[in-house]
Amino acid sequence: QKEVEQDPGPLSVPEGAIVSLNCTYSNSAFQYFMWYRQYSRKGPELLMYTYSSGNKEDGRFTAQVDKSSKYISLFIRDSQPSDSATYLCAMRDGSGTYKYIFGTGTRLKVLA
Amino acid sequence: DVKVTQSSRYLVKRTGEKVFLECVQDMDHENMFWYRQDPGLGLRLIYFSYDVKMKEKGDIPEGYSVSREKKERFSLILESASTNQTSMYLCASRGDREGEKLFFGSGTQLSVL
Numbered sequence: 001q002k003e004v005e006q007d008p009g010p011l012s013v014p015e016g017a018i019v020s021l022n023c024t025y026s027n028s029a030f031q032y033f034m035w036y037r038q039y040s041r042k043g044p045e046l047l048m049y050t051y052s053s054g055n056k057e058d059g060r061f062t063a064q065v066d067k068s069s070k071y072i073s074l075f076i077r078d079s080q081p082s083d084s085a086t087y088l089c090a091m092r093d094g095s096g097t098y099k100y101i102f103g104t105g106t107r108l109k110v111l112a
Numbered sequence: 113d114v115k116v117t118q119s120s121r122y123l124v125k126r127t128g129e130k131v132f133l134e135c136v137q138d139m140d141h142e143n144m145f146w147y148r149q150d151p152g153l154g155l156r157l158i159y160f161s162y163d164v165k166m167k168e169k170g171d172i173p174e175g176y177s178v179s180r181e182k183k184e185r186f187s188l189i190l191e192s193a194s195t196n197q198t199s200m201y202l203c204a205s206r207g208d209r210e211g212e213k214l215f216f217g218s219g220t221q222l223s224v225l
């Protein structure tokens with residue numbers, strides 16, 4: 001079993017839709033949770049970062065962490081064609097080693 | 113803005129060749145990482161480095177080595193390239209002042225024939 005599971009998609013939605021992207025994980029020691037966005041032929045860029053459980057909002061993006069279920073989510077409101085990209089979750093434990101484990105990524109297409 | 117520069121965007125090598133992938137960051141970051149990205153497998157950590165001359169194995173170090181002689185430069189070496197090392201290679205850096213944010217280069221698409 002992979003430490004981090006993520007549905008690869010592709011996920012196609014119409015412009016303006018609410019998008020929900022998810023990852024599950026098996027390692028209960030994970031404390032730091034990130035979402036990266038990767039455009040085609042580019043390196044990933046950090047979108048959101050959450051420590052431990054809870055929600056975090058930044059503009060149209062909301063990240064949620066449910067440690068009891070080992071489940072994290074990224075919500076995109078009012079999705080735009082420019083949001084079309086691959087979204088990767090990443091996480092690491094709290095041990096002080098900066099070893100980040102990534103999901104496989106979900107490809108998102110927002111149709112105009 | 114932090115810049116992470118990978119020396120080549122595309123590289124084609126022959127089986128058995130020794131291959132060097134170079135990565136340079138310009139923000140005095142302590143940590144540097146090499147990942148490979150394959151369809152359906154996501155990003156997998158090959159090696160990372162906490163500081164100059166320090167390195168740690170990631171999840172898939174076999175067939176690779178690294179060098180960090182200067183803080184800004186982290187090199188990935190394929191001692192004897194094989195076809196199963198055909199992949200997108202991504203370098204990243206992280207600074208202690210930046211929290212959990214990894215800064216990635218644009219990647220090197222390596223093809224081993």
